[in-house]
Every structure is written in C-alpha cells, then in structure tokens.
Amino acid sequence: MIGRLRGVLVEIDGHCLLVDVAGVGYEVEVSASVLESKASVGNDIELSTHFVVREDVQQLFGFSDANERELFRIFILCSFSMLDIGPLTMPRHRSPRNYQI
Numbered sequence: 001m002i003g004r005l006r007g008v009l010v011e012i013d014g015h016c017l018l019v020d021v022a023g024v025g026y027e028v029e030v031s032a033s034v035l036e037s038k039a040s041v042g043n044d045i046e047l048s049t050h051f052v053v054r055e056d057v058q059q060l061f062g063f064s065d066a067n068e069r070e071l072f073r074i075f076i077l078c079s080f081s082m083l084d085i086g087p088l089t090m091p092r093h094r095s096p097r098n099y100q101i
Helices: 032-036 066-081
Strands: 004-013 016-021 024-030 044-053 058-063
Touching (some): 004 024, 016 044, 024 044, 044 066, 058 066
Parallel strands (some): 024 058
Antiparallel strands (some): 004 016, 004 044, 044 058
16 A cells, blocks of 8 residues: 655646656645645655555545545545545545544
C-alpha cells in the first residue's frame, strides 16, 4: 500500500495531480482541500494517500492530511452498506476539514 507521497508537483489537471517522487510520476486523484491549498507546479508537495486496487483499475487518492484520509475511508465503508459514495465521488466534494474523527 502507498500511504504517503512527498515529491515535486509536476502537473495539475482538474482533480488529478502528477507528482514526481524520485523520478517516478504518480497520478493522484485529490480532494478539494488539496486543490484549495496553495500547491503549485514546481513546488514540493506531501500527500496522505489511499491506494485502491480492483480487478479493472488501480487508483491513488491524495489528501491534505491523515485525518482527511481517515474520513474518506469511513465514507468508503459506509458506501458498502447504505450510501452511494465511493472513491470516485469523494475527492470531488468540498473539504471535510471541519469534521472531527
């Protein structure tokens, strides 16, 4: 599992960042709070991450901190039981900074 990335922000494309970590470019779907931060191309960035592996896809989701990532994981667990929220819809929602875990 990939739990954290620290590297240079190479590209911003919508909700996806390309982060260069020691010469390897990671495409990361990010939360609104990451996009709202002052992250800019060419600067260092550090993200808490959640790695999803399914039969048809591998996806890496990035968050501004571990608390935001934990809230995302709680929503994923809920999606299996009663909600229609999953990894693809959560990063596009506003930042959950005001929620307490």
